[in-house]
Every structure is written in C-alpha cells, then in structure tokens.
Amino acid sequence: MCHRTVVHVQRAIEAIGIPTILITVEPTQTVQARAPRAVHPTFNAIGTPVGKAGDAAGQRALIERTFAALYDPIEPGSIRELSLS
Amino acid sequence: MPLELARRAIPYTPFDRPLSETTVALVSTAGVHLKSQEPFDVLGDGSYRIIPSDSNASDLTITHDHYDHTAGDQDVNAVFPIERLREMVADGTLKGLNPEFFGMMGYTLKLKQVLDETAPEIAKKIERSSTDLVLLTGG
Structure with a gap:
C-alpha cells in the first residue's frame, strides 16, 4: 500500500508542474496507481529499493541511473525497468 | 478551486534541466522520520513528517510494520538516500537539496x-x- 500512497503524492507534485521520478520495487501497484514516471530496479527488493545496507556505491549508481532515465523518457504511466549490467 | 485530477489521468511535467542546475527534494513512504518526531501509527497513518535534508542519518528511524526494514534500520539510505543525495551535491552532480524532505x-x-x-x-x-525535481521511494 505504501507504493500506492507514494504515487498519490507523486501525482499531486507532478500536477503542480514539478517533475518527479519514483524508484519502485512494487511495479504492479505503481502502474495501477498511474505513476507519472518510475523506474523499477529488478535487482532490488522490498526493503531495499535504493540498494543494500552499506552499499553506498550501489545506491549511488542506482540514483544516477534513475536520474539518467529523466532524459530518455517513456510514456507516462509505464515503468522503466533497470536490470544489472 | 484547484482542478481535480481524474484518477485515470496521468499528470506529466517534462524535465530538461541539467542535473548540475537541479535542486532535488526527497519524498518517501518507507516510514522514515526523525527520532525526535512523533512515530507513525503502524495501524494506519496518512500524515507526514518534515525531515530536514541536512539531518544526520543517525537521527533518523523507521516506523512501519508492513515491510522488513532491517536494511533501512542499518543504513537509512537503503530506503531514503539522504546521504547519497548530499554526496551528489558535494561533488557538483546536483545543484542542491530542498531544505525539507518528506517522510x-x-x-x-x-x-x-x-x-485531500x-x-x-x-x-x-x-x-x-x-x-526542480522530486525523487520518491516506497518501502
């Protein structure tokens, strides 16, 4: 449910004209809630959407890939899957 | 009276700004808040907490019963990457952070x-x- 709630907030922010991007590990819920922009790192799980505890390099790499997706947009409401390598 | 957004509609604002000129805010539903703030009600809570973006990670905690937040307890950046974003400002990747993040x-x-x-x-x-840009995470 928290993956639905976050999309409600995301939609409100996007609707006032500020771009957003969501890192989701519950892609089905994210699509159903109609997220404007989302990435799904398939190698991360619930509890570690950004990366494993202590893995600063992995967390940083994921955030950079998430931001990079902003410049290669896909249809709003769909999700960009990010896989390892 | 603000325009009400139809549930089936998808709002979308283009983003074309260089990251180095971008100020970022972080919003998360992972249950993160300051230890000094009132914890969330794990039985259901739609409220939010303002988390200063210069907060020490050690001053943050997670109150949430619907996912295993062991990783986030050890390293809050696993769900709420506050330190990673600060590093990206420090090295010039990002312009800055909004003083307020939201949990x-x-x-x-x-x-x-x-x-509502x-x-x-x-x-x-x-x-x-x-x-200029909002990054969001779930739990």
Whole structure:
C-alpha cells in the first residue's frame, strides 16, 4: 500500500508542474496507481529499493541511473525497468 | 478551486534541466522520520513528517510494520538516500537539496486524507520552494 500512497503524492507534485521520478520495487501497484514516471530496479527488493545496507556505491549508481532515465523518457504511466549490467 | 485530477489521468511535467542546475527534494513512504518526531501509527497513518535534508542519518528511524526494514534500520539510505543525495551535491552532480524532505508511512485506510490533505500539502510546500525535481521511494 505504501507504493500506492507514494504515487498519490507523486501525482499531486507532478500536477503542480514539478517533475518527479519514483524508484519502485512494487511495479504492479505503481502502474495501477498511474505513476507519472518510475523506474523499477529488478535487482532490488522490498526493503531495499535504493540498494543494500552499506552499499553506498550501489545506491549511488542506482540514483544516477534513475536520474539518467529523466532524459530518455517513456510514456507516462509505464515503468522503466533497470536490470544489472 | 484547484482542478481535480481524474484518477485515470496521468499528470506529466517534462524535465530538461541539467542535473548540475537541479535542486532535488526527497519524498518517501518507507516510514522514515526523525527520532525526535512523533512515530507513525503502524495501524494506519496518512500524515507526514518534515525531515530536514541536512539531518544526520543517525537521527533518523523507521516506523512501519508492513515491510522488513532491517536494511533501512542499518543504513537509512537503503530506503531514503539522504546521504547519497548530499554526496551528489558535494561533488557538483546536483545543484542542491530542498531544505525539507518528506517522510510518510504510506499504510493508511484513510485514502481521502492522503488525496485531500497530505498529498496537496506536500505538493504546495514543494511548489513554494526552489525544488526542480522530486525523487520518491516506497518501502
């Protein structure tokens, strides 16, 4: 449910004209809630959407890939899957 | 009277700004809040907490019963990457961070409260700030 709630907030922010991007590990819920922009790192799980505890390099790499997706947009409401390598 | 967004509609604002000129805010429903703040009600809570973006990671905690937050307890950046974003400002990747980040638990049966109060309040605070981009995470 928290993956639905976050999309409600995301939609409100996007609707006032500020771009957003969501890192989701519950892609089905994210699509159903109609997220404007989302990435799904398939190698991360619930509890570690950004990366494993202590893995600063992995967390940083994921955030950079998430931001990079902003410049290669896909249809709003769909999700960009990010896989390892 | 603000325009009401149809549930099936998808709002979309283009982003074409260089990251080095971008101020970022972080919003999460992973249940993160300051230890000094009132914890979320794990039975359901649609409220939010303002988390200063210069908070020490050690001053943050997670109150949430609907996912295993062992990783986030050890390293809050696993769900709420506050230190990673600060590093990206320090090395020039990003221009800056909004002074206010936002934490929610996300589990609530009061959807109307989220739609009518919490989401618009957070959006309005962000609109009035210098934020150019919002990064969001779930649990």
